[in-house]
Amino acid sequence: MANEWATFGSDLHLELRGPRLRAGLMDALREAVRSGRLEAGTRLPSSRALAADLGMARNTVADAYAELVAEGWLTARQGSGTRVARRAEPRRAEPRRAEPRPAGARPSRTSAPVPVPALTLPRPAAPAHNLKPGTPDLASFPRAEWLKAYRRALTAAPNEAFGYGDPRGRIELRTVLAEYLARARGVHVRPERIVVCAGFMHGLMLIGQVLLNRGVRDVAVESYGLGLHAGLLTGAGLGTPVLPFDERGTRVEELAGPALAGAHPGAVLMTAAHQFPLGGALPPDRRAAVVDWARASGGFVLEDDYDGEFRYDRQPVGALQGLDPERVVYLGTASKSLAPGLRLAWMVLPESLAAEVAAVKGAVDWTSSAPDQLAFAEFLASGAYDRHVRAMRLRYRRRRDQLVAAVAAHSPGTRVSGIAAGLHAVLTLPPGTEQDVLRSAAWHGLAVQGVNQFRRPTVPATLDGLVVGYATPPDSAWQGALRALCQVLP
Numbered sequence: 188m189a190n191e192w193a194t195f196g197s198d199l200h201l202e203l204r205g206p207r208l209r210a211g212l213m214d215a216l217r218e219a220v221r222s223g224r225l226e227a228g229t230r231l232p233s234s235r236a237l238a239a240d241l242g243m244a245r246n247t248v249a250d251a252y253a254e255l256v257a258e259g260w261l262t263a264r265q266g267s268g269t270r271v272a273r274r275a276e277p278r279r280a281e282p283r284r285a286e287p288r289p290a291g292a293r294p295s296r297t298s299a300p301v302p303v304p305a306l307t308l309p310r311p312a313a314p315a316h317n318l319k320p321g322t323p324d325l326a327s328f329p330r331a332e333w334l335k336a337y338r339r340a341l342t343a344a345p346n347e348a349f350g351y352g353d354p355r356g357r358i359e360l361r362t363v364l365a366e367y368l369a370r371a372r373g374v375h376v377r378p379e380r381i382v383v384c385a386g387f388m389h390g391l392m393l394i395g396q397v398l399l400n401r402g403v404r405d406v407a408v409e410s411y412g413l414g415l416h417a418g419l420l421t422g423a424g425l426g427t428p429v430l431p432f433d434e435r436g437t438r439v440e441e442l443a444g445p446a447l448a449g450a451h452p453g454a455v456l457m458t459a460a461h462q463f464p465l466g467g468a469l470p471p472d473r474r475a476a477v478v479d480w481a482r483a484s485g486g487f488v489l490e491d492d493y494d495g496e497f498r499y500d501r502q503p504v505g506a507l508q509g510l511d512p513e514r515v516v517y518l519g520t521a522s523k524s525l526a527p528g529l530r531l532a533w534m535v536l537p538e539s540l541a542a543e544v545a546a547v548k549g550a551v552d553w554t555s556s557a558p559d560q561l562a563f564a565e566f567l568a569s570g571a572y573d574r575h576v577r578a579m580r581l582r583y584r585r586r587r588d589q590l591v592a593a594v595a596a597h598s599p600g601t602r603v604s605g606i607a608a609g610l611h612a613v614l615t616l617p618p619g620t621e622q623d624v625l626r627s628a629a630w631h632g633l634a635v636q637g638v639n640q641f642r643r644p645t646v647p648a649t650l651d652g653l654v655v656g657y658a659t660p661p662d663s664a665w666q667g668a669l670r671a672l673c674q675v676l677p
């Protein structure tokens with residue numbers, strides 16, 4: 188059996204318990220259908236593709252499908268594949284029409300001007316090699332497929348699509364996003380709970396404003412993360428107490444503990460599926476604990492699922508949001524899976540926040556570009572998004588493997604970690620050497636960042652390392668960048 192992800196098919200997130208056998212697979216599929224996460228009519232991946240993804244024998248998956256067809260959970264028809272059967276319960280799908288602005292959704296407090304944080308934009312620089320994290324391979328943007336989707340979307344768009352729309356975004360996009368997020372990331376979602384926004388940063392700004400309006404004063408953050416994101420919160424007037432970190436990841440139990448020095452955060456910003464930049468997944472007991480904290484305190488978890496599509500080790504880490512959709516705000520983005528220049532992202536909101544976030548969005552910038560949203564909806568619905576993600580996953584995984592092999596050959600003492608997922612890895616350096624290695628990298632024309640550039644200022648420095656964005660260069664520049672990296676390692 189192939190030991191790689193299949194290049195074909197579409198993604199399906201399943202919570203498999205116990206050994207990867209037919210009974211476990213059937214239970215997971217039944218649960219996904221019963222909970223409504225997989226809606227009637229949803230097309231499942233072929234048995235070959237799912238078997239490759241789950242590391243199972245194809246026959247096991249084919250047998251499970253056949254039994255679930257016999258039980259009435261699934262249907263199988265020549266030419267249309269295996270789909271979730273239509274069952275007696277009413278469907279939750281919304282009509283495909285523009286929705287009115289949520290009634291009375293704009294609280295008067297949102298009329299106050301939204302503070303604009305001071306952002307320092309990076310100066311354009313031109314190093315010979317670029318391994319800075321944060322950007323996918325821009326040369327791989329699927330221009331032809333995107334153009335086709337754009338053309339189809341624009342041709343089919345009703346005239347009203349060119350007017351002022353629903354601040355939550357186009358219903359066409361929210362409908363297909365809901366299907367995709369439930370299927371691929373295990374998110375519990377309905378289209379009316381989605382707000383489309385122009386990037387994760389935009390979403391964080393909106394949710395930060397809503398929390399402020401509700402009287403929240405602090406949003407806790409992880410010990411390591413993007414300064415830009417914490418800066419956006421502090422710029423809006425929120426405090427950002429820092430949660431400590433240990434070898435298992437963020438110590439979420441300190442949300443109610445002494446480490447926050449008396450702060451009582453109303454929310455916590457987390458990269459639970461793949462900590463940025465250190466790379467681990469939050470262990471199950473801490474995933475449960477952070478949700479328990481939110482339930483007990485009335486707070487919210489802001490889940491930054493920035494690269495959840497890219498996992499290489501077959502261990503599905505579903506969205507934290509699946510544990511409690513009423514206490515977790517899920518934020519996803521196309522910035523890693525497609526391109527940051529699209530400025531397309533989405534929030535899945537608890538019911539208690541959905542109308543307020545939509546109202547703040549309406550007050551700030553109304554809506555994201557409707558043609559872009561329609562093109563993205565078409566791109567998703569046609570399967571082009573799954574195809575692109577799966578092709579890029581294979582390509583990045585190959586680069587990751589080359590990175591690990593090259594580091595082992597040139598610098599056997601350097602540990603590479605955070606490699607199970609995402610588009611970057613952490614190379615641990617001997618204590619006290621990070622600055623020297625960064626200087627040497629600059630000298631060799633290599634742009635790369637150190638872990639301490641992502642450390643919150645109040646966190647003591649205990650770690651030296653490089654954060655290597657192996658997805659960043661185009662294919663033609665990758666080998667050269669890798670060689671330059673090896674030259675600067677101790």
Ligand SMILES: Cc1ncc(COP(=O)(O)O)c(C=O)c1O
Binds near residue numbers: 389491
């Ligand atoms: C940790 C993290 N979250 C989110 C994002 C996505 O940000 P945006 O959607 O604003 O481009 C990035 C991109 O670099 C990131 O590194």
